Amino acid sequence: MSFTQELRQKADGIFQAIFEHPFVRGIANGDLRKEQLIHYVKQDHEYLTAYMRIYGIAISKCSSRDEIEMFNQQISFILNSEIHPHNNFCAVAGVSYDEMQGYALAPGAHHYIRHMLNVAHEGSLAEIMAVLLPCPWTYLEIGEKLMREVQPTEAHPFYEWIHFYATRTNTTAKFSERLDKWAEMTTELERKKMTEHYLLSCQLEYMFWDMAYNVQDWPVSMNTAEYAL
Numbered sequence: 419m420s421f422t423q424e425l426r427q428k429a430d431g432i433f434q435a436i437f438e439h440p441f442v443r444g445i446a447n448g449d450l451r452k453e454q455l456i457h458y459v460k461q462d463h464e465y466l467t468a469y470m471r472i473y474g475i476a477i478s479k480c481s482s483r484d485e486i487e488m489f490n491q492q493i494s495f496i497l498n499s500e501i502h503p504h505n506n507f508c509a510v511a512g513v514s515y516d517e518m519q520g521y522a523l524a525p526g527a528h529h530y531i532r533h534m535l536n537v538a539h540e541g542s543l544a545e546i547m548a549v550l551l552p553c554p555w556t557y558l559e560i561g562e563k564l565m566r567e568v569q570p571t572e573a574h575p576f577y578e579w580i581h582f583y584a585t586r587t588n589t590t591a592k593f594s595e596r597l598d599k600w601a602e603m604t605t606e607l608e609r610k611k612m613t614e615h616y617l618l619s620c621q622l623e624y625m626f627w628d629m630a631y632n633v634q635d636w637p638v639s640m641n642t643a644e645y646a647l
């Protein structure tokens with residue numbers, strides 16, 4: 419079994435919990451509330467911006483143009499393509515995407531972003547790939563599962579979202595291929611760290627859905643427009 423297949427197996431309990439999460443079930447059933455969709459888009463817009471910054475840090479640690487090219491493609495993908503699923507949620511919620519941008523992070527998004535940034539600053543390129551991998555991987559499997567289960571037609575409110583992620587095979591495959599090569603060459607200690615980063619990102623994926631579903635905010639309210647945490 420390859421290193422990434424082992425990671426996937428270790429995280430299976432978390433993947434199953436994500437598939438059963440009420441927000442993911444809400445995408446399947448098309449019955450999410452407007453404020454849940456809005457909260458998700460606001461937080462995910464900031465999350466994906468942070469994700470690109472982490473690609474930037476990863477690029478600073480690359481040793482070949484091939485590696486730089488892989489991250490470059492991924493940055494373009496976020497900028498030019500991953501706006502479509504956000505637009506799908508905005509259309510259903512009846513809001514404009516432009517107005518969903520620039521909000522302060524809620525605790526769940528804050529926690530996840532800080533985890534990735536910490537690994538990005540302190541870890542190796544392989545560790546960064548491990549912390550980033552649950553993002554494309556969990557969404558790919560959610561998309562594939564909902565596609566099989568719901569078989570959405572264009573009349574389904576989240577048809578575009580489901581199609582988008584069900585066909586996003588490339589990122590997970592490319593990242594896994596690289597990571598498997600690096601994992602073979604590295605030490606047991608490094609593989610242990612990669613496993614920890616990956617599993618924690620899976621947990622934080624679950625918590626991100628929870629944050630959106632519960633429209634989570636800080637326990638004591640403050641003017642979030644003024645204080646970008």
Ligand SMILES: Cc1ncc(CO)c(N)n1
Binds near residue numbers: 462557626
């Ligand atoms: C939190 C989160 N995880 C994964 C993805 C998929 O790219 C996303 N857009 N947001």
